[in-house]
Amino acid sequence: MVGLGCRRGCSAAALRELIEASLRTLDLGLGSITALASIDLKDQEPGLLELAAQLAVPLVFFNAAQLVAWELHLTHRSAQVFQTTGCHGVAEGSALALAAQLGDGTARLLIERQKTTQMTFALASSLAVGG
Template sequence: MIDAGTTPTLVVGLGCQRGCPVETLRALLDRTLSTHRFERAQIRALASIDLKREEPALLALAAELEVPLGCFSSQQLAPYASQLSHRSVMAYEHTGCYGVAESAALALAEHLGQRPPKLLVPRQKCPQATLALACAG
């Protein structure tokens, strides 16, 4: 976890099924933030795979939070495979990477931060979506 005196800047990695409602993503995010004692104000950006660049729920959540949505190709996410808490064969078959939420969070955190990214909250799951939190250094 993070030292009590620091306030990390969060990147939220998200993966979801096509047509996933924004309410589902918001509920997963709010539950994760509450459980791990983070605030919405700490979120700097959302991240996902480029296949989801136009996904309405991701765009709606980014707009609601007033943060950008960064998207990465499966090739850009591949280097983070060794840092994943879980490797999903199903995710790989659909996207070309073993874990969208964690990989995307780490990729964008590395892009935004000045130190190596750190996965703060590993993959959280609900039936239609996954979410992970990384620190942007």
């Protein structure tokens, strides 16, 4: 499951570029993505909505409290992100939350937070899936 954080106005093309580059590290392609997730503050973000439509996958949003539940599993905690969102990590937190929700309630990071100036990306899987 893909977790994404982004600045306002981030394009679908830029998000896609980061995702593709990150997935290549595991020899995966865009076809391996089954769902996208982010924080509910981004539920009207055009780039995220467009990317989900392009990939024909669901886009799931979590509130800050749902993401805080995964903070012990984050590889990076951002005080700046916390001031803005109420949680310390959107990409990893939302990837983990979605993997757990769609799996058996457990999750692990497959790709830790990848960051550019405009966005963050993380990939997680349910422990039951094993990959």
